[in-house]
Amino acid sequence: MLEPTSSEELCECVRSHEKVSLQGGCTKRRLAGDTGGRQLISTRKLSGVLEYKPDEYVFTALAGTRLSEISAMLEENRQYLPFDPPLVDEGATLGGAVAAGLNGPGSFRFGGLRDFVLAVRFVDGTGRLIMGGGKVVKNAAGFDFPKLMVGSLGALGALAEITMKVFPKPPGTAYLRMRCSNLRAAVAGLNDLANQPWDLDALDLLPATSELKIRLRGEAGALEARRERMGADVDTCGSLHWDERQALTLGRGDDYLAKIPITPQQILEVARRFRECVISIGGNVAWVSSPSMSELEALGMAALIVRGRSGPVSTGPLRPAQIHPALKNVFDPQGRYPGALMT
Amino acid sequence: MDLLRRLAEIFPADRLLVEDPQLVAYESDGLTVFKAKPRAVVVPVDAEEVIAVVRLCADAKVPFVARGSGTSLSGGALPVEGGIVIALNRLNRILKLDHEQRIAVVEPGVVNLHVSDHAAPHGLHFAPDPSSQLICTIGGNVAFNSGGAHCLKYGMTSNHVLGLKAVLATGELVEFGGESRESIGADLTGLFVGSEGLFGIALEITLRLLPRAETFHTVLAGYQTLEQAGDAVSRIVSSGLLPGAMEIMDRLAIDAAEAAVDAGYPKDVEAVLLVELEGMREQIDAEVRQLDQILVDSGAETKRVASDADERMAIWRGRKSAFSAVGRLSPDFIVQDGVVPRSRLGEALRRIQHMGEAANIRVANVFHAGDGNLHPLILFDNAEVGAHQRAEELAGEILRMCIEMGGSLTGEHGVGMEKREFLPEMFAPDDIAMMKAVRAAFDPHMIANPGKMFPGKEAPSLSLQGMHPLEKAGVISRE
Numbered sequence: 001m002l003e004p005t006s007s008e009e010l011c012e013c014v015r016s017h018e019k020v021s022l023q024g025g026c027t028k029r030r031l032a033g034d035t036g037g038r039q040l041i042s043t044r045k046l047s048g049v050l051e052y053k054p055d056e057y058v059f060t061a062l063a064g065t066r067l068s069e070i071s072a073m074l075e076e077n078r079q080y081l082p083f084d085p086p087l088v089d090e091g092a093t094l095g096g097a098v099a100a101g102l103n104g105p106g107s108f109r110f111g112g113l114r115d116f117v118l119a120v121r122f123v124d125g126t127g128r129l130i131m132g133g134g135k136v137v138k139n140a141a142g143f144d145f146p147k148l149m150v151g152s153l154g155a156l157g158a159l160a161e162i163t164m165k166v167f168p169k170p171p172g173t174a175y176l177r178m179r180c181s182n183l184r185a186a187v188a189g190l191n192d193l194a195n196q197p198w199d200l201d202a203l204d205l206l207p208a209t210s211e212l213k214i215r216l217r218g219e220a221g222a223l224e225a226r227r228e229r230m231g232a233d234v235d236t237c238g239s240l241h242w243d244e245r246q247a248l249t250l251g252r253g254d255d256y257l258a259k260i261p262i263t264p265q266q267i268l269e270v271a272r273r274f275r276e277c278v279i280s281i282g283g284n285v286a287w288v289s290s291p292s293m294s295e296l297e298a299l300g301m302a303a304l305i306v307r308g309r310s311g312p313v314s315t316g317p318l319r320p321a322q323i324h325p326a327l328k329n330v331f332d333p334q335g336r337y338p339g340a341l342m343t
Numbered sequence: 344m345d346l347l348r349r350l351a352e353i354f355p356a357d358r359l360l361v362e363d364p365q366l367v368a369y370e371s372d373g374l375t376v377f378k379a380k381p382r383a384v385v386v387p388v389d390a391e392e393v394i395a396v397v398r399l400c401a402d403a404k405v406p407f408v409a410r411g412s413g414t415s416l417s418g419g420a421l422p423v424e425g426g427i428v429i430a431l432n433r434l435n436r437i438l439k440l441d442h443e444q445r446i447a448v449v450e451p452g453v454v455n456l457h458v459s460d461h462a463a464p465h466g467l468h469f470a471p472d473p474s475s476q477l478i479c480t481i482g483g484n485v486a487f488n489s490g491g492a493h494c495l496k497y498g499m500t501s502n503h504v505l506g507l508k509a510v511l512a513t514g515e516l517v518e519f520g521g522e523s524r525e526s527i528g529a530d531l532t533g534l535f536v537g538s539e540g541l542f543g544i545a546l547e548i549t550l551r552l553l554p555r556a557e558t559f560h561t562v563l564a565g566y567q568t569l570e571q572a573g574d575a576v577s578r579i580v581s582s583g584l585l586p587g588a589m590e591i592m593d594r595l596a597i598d599a600a601e602a603a604v605d606a607g608y609p610k611d612v613e614a615v616l617l618v619e620l621e622g623m624r625e626q627i628d629a630e631v632r633q634l635d636q637i638l639v640d641s642g643a644e645t646k647r648v649a650s651d652a653d654e655r656m657a658i659w660r661g662r663k664s665a666f667s668a669v670g671r672l673s674p675d676f677i678v679q680d681g682v683v684p685r686s687r688l689g690e691a692l693r694r695i696q697h698m699g700e701a702a703n704i705r706v707a708n709v710f711h712a713g714d715g716n717l718h719p720l721i722l723f724d725n726a727e728v729g730a731h732q733r734a735e736e737l738a739g740e741i742l743r744m745c746i747e748m749g750g751s752l753t754g755e756h757g758v759g760m761e762k763r764e765f766l767p768e769m770f771a772p773d774d775i776a777m778m779k780a781v782r783a784a785f786d787p788h789m790i791a792n793p794g795k796m797f798p799g800k801e802a803p804s805l806s807l808q809g810m811h812p813l814e815k816a817g818v819i820s821r822e
Contacts, residue, residue: 148529226623323531
């Protein structure tokens with residue numbers, strides 16, 4: 001296991017090995033694919049915040065920096081990453097978060113990780129350190145490599161340094177729920193709430209109980225009045241659901257946990273097939289758990305398998321175009337990095 | 344030539360323009376200092392025709408430039424001399440507007456504002472709002488990752504594009520992303536948006552729509568100095584408020600806007616700050632109290648609050664007309680688009696003022712204060728010998744200052760023709776080499792909008808030092 005302490009050392013580690021695999025906090029290890037025969041490079045020591053300017057809503061940190069450290073730093077200035085990156089308490093790192101591209105329920109309000117990443121420095125497959133994006137909240141210069149890296153699962157390069165936009169954290173939070181008579185009614189309720197100007201911070205649906213989970217943020221003194229305007233059937237509840245989303249708690253230990261991008265129209269179709277299912281981000285993602293890969297395959301929809309026994313990182317109709325391998329070849333001509341989803 | 348003959352097999356004469364008088368309208372875009380004459384302009388009416396043209400161009404290795412309404416301020420839609428212009432305005436259908444999913448699927452020639460107009464009956468809107476939104480098209484917004492006044496809170500065009508279908512310069516048809524806000528795998532939608540037409544042409548774009556805010560609170564505050572207005576923005580930012588928009592205009596820009604649209608801006612102040620809070624009524628009530636205190640503390644001399652939707656629109660009209668209004672003050676002007684770290688706005692404005700004074704050139708300032716995106720308007724009279732060159736030099740100095748301060752050379756207009764020589768000042772040679780390699784993967788023959796974004800000789804370069812050889816030869820010109 002190599003443990004570079006700087007971007008330059010990371011370049012050196014990549015250059016000196018034919019096949020490498022990057023490892024951050026090991027909270028989403030399955031997404032790294034099969035690491036057999038690859039030199040493991042840990043970002044454990046490639047850690048630390050390089051720059052944080054609260055007045056600019058921007059920070060830059062090395063890829064191995066733990067999200068828990070970043071959250072604590074932001075919290076001191078009443079700021080946060082509004083998209084609720086998962087597995088913060090479990091040790092997830094910033095680089096792993098970008099490479100995995102997973103979003104929490106909070107991305108409902110202001111967008112996901114892709115909408116907050118501003119700049120990246122990464123090591124390409126030839127060992128060069130490449131910068132893309134800009135360290136300011138608005139920038140249109142050059143190709144958007146930062147977004148390209150989101151969800152790339154390490155296929156295009158080793159992330160060294162990442163600049164993110166942050167937002168002021170609203171002072172108050174209310175955890176709400178709406179119980180519905182059945183799943184169909186819950187879907188209708190979700191669509192209705194999502195289209196209202198209520199500025200919901202997050203909107204999830206639990207098919208098992210036909211229940212909507214709603215989070216509001218803002219001025220503490222205004223939250224109760226806002227809740228009342230949303231209707232008599234919206235009442236307050238605890239925060240357990242949101243803690244579980246944060247920890248990706250779903251299903252049993254070694255069952256598969258999959259992220260399935262959906263639209264609100266597909267909620268019924270997915271929820272009908274899986275007992276363990278949570279709909280998040282206002283009906284844009286289904287998190288499902290299943291002991292059986294064939295059950296996931298039978299759904300016929302693209303799914304990212306985040307947890308579970310080893311095997312392919314995705315299932316379903318992901319059809320890369322010719323441009324995918326062409327890009328892989330540009331970023332990693334010698335194939336040093338894993339190639340999941342790019343070939 | 345062979346290509347023209349093959350185009351004529353696809354396009355009737357009224358949609359294949361080859362005569363000089365027809366081509367003139369396409370020689371420039373919003374950046375009129377550059378001109379180039381295409382060999383032909385084609386006006387497709389559907390995606391199949393666009394695909395056919397691109398494939399013909401790929402076979403013949405003839406460059407093409409996609410064009411919407413031609414409002415690019417960076418010369419992004421400038422034709423390539425002897426190439427084909429693909430005018431996309433007739434691909435203007437909104438293919439789908441699904442209010443339950445809160446998405447719209449549109450063709451590239453759809454005008455930006457039409458998306459919000461169609462979404463309005465459902466209480467939804469499309470957030471990116473460039474000042475040219477009355478005429479600019481979504482295809483152009485996608486190519487140049489357009490911004491607008493609401494970027495700090497809502498992001499730019501790329502943050503609102505969920506997926507797209509495109510024909511690449513190779514002729515390959517691709518589909519990136521989809522109708523969900525979530526996706527799997529590297530974000531090629533994000534890479535495509537802002538690629539300045541160098542990868543290919545988007546044929547269908549899936550846009551994210553947002554619920555329209557319940558309440559707007561729009562304030563126009565007047566200050567005795569630009570610094571005070573800038574300081575107010577810093578105070579708002581550190582207070583924890585997140586306004587939908589924060590815009591500043593200086594005296595020169597106010598005068599111009601007033602003369603043009605009579606929006607009722609205060610006349611005896613040096614700067615105005617436009618702040619717009621938006622959200623649920625109860626939330627906004629609390630925020631207004633906070634904002635009012637900040638405006639008092641920061642020394643606002645005047646304060647006007649929009650009392651209804653009409654007054655709100657009037658205030659915005661003043662801001663959105665600023666660019667064209669400045670045309671009344673000066674026969675010619677250059678709009679710059681650099682970004683500086685917001686906390687250094689005051690310093691940047693002071694330096695721009697000094698640079699303008701030193702060069703004896705008037706500079707009007709209109710900018711998106713919330714995200715540090717400056718729009719200095721550099722006024723000059725092209726009839727005056729050397730005036731344009733001096734204005735260009737000042738523009739270059741301002742850009743270098745933005746980069747040196749840790750900002751960007753473009754916030755929302757793109758690099759295009761205008762700023763391509765500055766790309767190496769923001770990015771290292773390896774970074775640019777990687778961008779070029781990515782471009783080559785999408786477009787190995789370099790036929791898609793060549794000559795934009797990257798410095799170099801692949802297309803006519805207009806030097807600031809005297810006339811370019813191609814200018815002398817009469818092949819390209821600027822005015």
